[in-house]
Amino acid sequence: MIRLENVTKSYSEEVIALRDASFEVAKGEFVFLVGPSGSGKSTLLRLLNRQERPELGAVWVAGRNIVDMPANRVPMLRRNIGNVFQDYKLLLNKTVFENVAFTLEVIGRPKHVITQQVPAVLELVGLAGKEDRFPDQLSGGEQQRVSVARAFVNRPLILIADEPTGNLDPATGEGIMRLLDRINATGTTVVMATHDQRIVDSMRKRVIQLDRGTIVRDQARGVYQ
Amino acid sequence: MISRIGYVLRETAASFQRNLTLTVAAVITAAVSLLIFGLTLIIQHGFDNLLAQWEGGVEMIVHVNAGAGDAQRAVIEEALVQQEGITIDTWRYCDVTCSLADADRLLAGDPTTRELLTAENITTQYKVVPMDATQVDILRGLRDRYLGLPNVNTVQLAEEQLDLISELQGFVSTYTTGLWIALMAAASLLIWNTIRTAMFARRREIEVMKLVGATDWFIRLPFMLEGLLHGLIGGVLASGALWFINDRWTAGVQGFPDNSGMTALVVVDGYQWQVALIILVFGSIVGTVGSGTAASRFLDV
Numbered sequence: 001m002i003r004l005e006n007v008t009k010s011y012s013e014e015v016i017a018l019r020d021a022s023f024e025v026a027k028g029e030f031v032f033l034v035g036p037s038g039s040g041k042s043t044l045l046r047l048l049n050r051q052e053r054p055e056l057g058a059v060w061v062a063g064r065n066i067v068d069m070p071a072n073r074v075p076m077l078r079r080n081i082g083n084v085f086q087d088y089k090l091l092l093n094k095t096v097f098e099n100v101a102f103t104l105e106v107i108g109r110p111k112h113v114i115t116q117q118v119p120a121v122l123e124l125v126g127l128a129g130k131e132d133r134f135p136d137q138l139s140g141g142e143q144q145r146v147s148v149a150r151a152f153v154n155r156p157l158i159l160i161a162d163e164p165t166g167n168l169d170p171a172t173g174e175g176i177m178r179l180l181d182r183i184n185a186t187g188t189t190v191v192m193a194t195h196d197q198r199i200v201d202s203m204r205k206r207v208i209q210l211d212r213g214t215i216v217r218d219q220a221r222g223v224y225q
Numbered sequence: 226m227i228s229r230i231g232y233v234l235r236e237t238a239a240s241f242q243r244n245l246t247l248t249v250a251a252v253i254t255a256a257v258s259l260l261i262f263g264l265t266l267i268i269q270h271g272f273d274n275l276l277a278q279w280e281g282g283v284e285m286i287v288h289v290n291a292g293a294g295d296a297q298r299a300v301i302e303e304a305l306v307q308q309e310g311i312t313i314d315t316w317r318y319c320d321v322t323c324s325l326a327d328a329d330r331l332l333a334g335d336p337t338t339r340e341l342l343t344a345e346n347i348t349t350q351y352k353v354v355p356m357d358a359t360q361v362d363i364l365r366g367l368r369d370r371y372l373g374l375p376n377v378n379t380v381q382l383a384e385e386q387l388d389l390i391s392e393l394q395g396f397v398s399t400y401t402t403g404l405w406i407a408l409m410a411a412a413s414l415l416i417w418n419t420i421r422t423a424m425f426a427r428r429r430e431i432e433v434m435k436l437v438g439a440t441d442w443f444i445r446l447p448f449m450l451e452g453l454l455h456g457l458i459g460g461v462l463a464s465g466a467l468w469f470i471n472d473r474w475t476a477g478v479q480g481f482p483d484n485s486g487m488t489a490l491v492v493v494d495g496y497q498w499q500v501a502l503i504i505l506v507f508g509s510i511v512g513t514v515g516s517g518t519a520a521s522r523f524l525d526v
């Protein structure tokens with residue numbers, strides 16, 4: 001599903017965010033990217049949906065090297081990749097329902113698909129009955145659930161989560177992890193960056209560890225350290 | 226498809242309200258610019274009407290009394306042929322039909338006078354192109370000679386009205402053109418800035434749209450539509466103002482004295498509708514291009 005081949009990404013002469021990174025993720029896998037702040041986790045995730053392009057190497061996603069993909073193909077790539085962020089990135093002037101529907105709307109899904117899929121995914125993430133609330137009327141955990149619903153509503157092949165529990169208390173974070181696990185169980189490949197040791201240790205999934213841009217460990221059913 | 230159209234229209238409407246002050250400024254500037262652009266075209270056309278009878282390098286017109294037949298005109302034509310290749314380059318006869326058509330344009334602003342002219346009473350014309358238009362003395366000499374011929378009503382020289390008018394035309398068009406171009410540039414910049422502001426206000430939405438795989442065109446479209454509307458509304462206002470000004474001017478010209486020489490300086494032949502259409506199209510294009518470039522430029526907010 002995902003394959004990186006000797007990928008190097010730098011923002012300037014001094015800042016090399018990722019150095020000669022190679023790994024492969026199979027369809028349906030759940031992978032943690034761990035490492036301290038600034039080790040290159042976010043950069044790696046941004047390479048997967050062409051928010052960034054590497055200087056060297058190849059990034060294969062769903063059978064395609066996306067490094068030199070023409071710009072007009074990028075939207076189609078992104079429709080297959082859901083995104084969850086630490087700060088949720090919800091639209092504050094839209095309700096829960098509208099935030100999720102927006103995703104389908106802007107990629108041109110017909111209305112009957114929207115009215116059918118949005119309630120279903122809100123049910124899945126445990127937000128049934130809160131469709132008409134605005135983000136500021138929700139707890140942090142609930143907001144993150146909206147964000148997960150938005151990322152998953154189009155049934156993507158891959159879900160990318162960048163520190164999704166970073167702003168949440170441990171109990172709430174665990175709830176989000178159970179949700180991501182459920183989504184992973186439907187066959188969606190999940191790649192999640194985190195430096196939350198408790199979560200990594202409790203899930204026992206594959207762990208790829210970064211240190212100043214270099215992959216220093218790639219371990220099946222691993223722990224944080 | 227329906228949901229996309231709905232989306233585009235909703236976003237455009239919302240953006241209009243959010244940016245009301247900038248939008249109003251952009252629309253007014255576009256309207257004034259388009260109005261001056263339209264006036265330039267109308268005034269040019271009015272001047273062209275005024276100079277209609279002198280088209281093609283004609284510098285002298287010999288008016289022949291109404292009802293003068295071929296035999297009576299032969300004397301005049303003989304005098305013209307005599308000068309061919311000496312002072313006269315070419316000449317042509319403008320018969321009754323041709324002279325009535327000239328009157329249509331010359332008296333467009335004075336329908337009452339025009340109605341008095343008929344095939345029976347209109348003077349016909351010999352239009353003369355001289356060898357050298359700058360030799361005014363030679364032309365004056367010719368005029369004096371032709372005035373003495375039988376059946377010649379009057380002889381007009383272009384330099385007496387033409388030069389002044391074409392100078393005026395050139396003067397007016399230079400400055401109005403400069404004015405509308407400057408204002409159009411201001412309008413484009415205002416539209417550009419309005420779109421930039423609108424996009425900045427919606428940068429979070431745009432970020433999300435890009436991440437979930439909306440195409441650039443889909444993101445751009447509401448903004449381009451907004452710019453198009455700026456130009457189009459400006460064009461509608463300008464067309465309305467232009468119609469009003471043209472109408473008032475035409476009415477005013479009818480009250481001018483007959484010898485003012487201004488009775489042709491009106492546009493009543495439908496050209497004003499053409500100009501209105503040009504303004505609408507031009508405004509829409511400027512608005513779309515201005516907003517389109519801004520939208521492309523700031524898609525990475």
Ligand SMILES: Nc1ncnc2c1ncn2[C@@H]1O[C@H](COP(=O)(O)OP(=O)(O)O)[C@@H](O)[C@H]1O
Nearest residue numbers: 011015016017036037038039040041042043044
């Ligand atoms: N947009 C950017 N411009 C310049 N430098 C950046 C940018 N994003 C990240 N970096 C740098 O790249 C390195 C890796 O950052 P990042 O991928 O955000 O790490 P992490 O997510 O593990 O904290 C850091 O040194 C960071 O300062």
Ligand SMILES: [Mg+2]
Nearest residue numbers: 041042043162
């Ligand atoms: Mg990060």
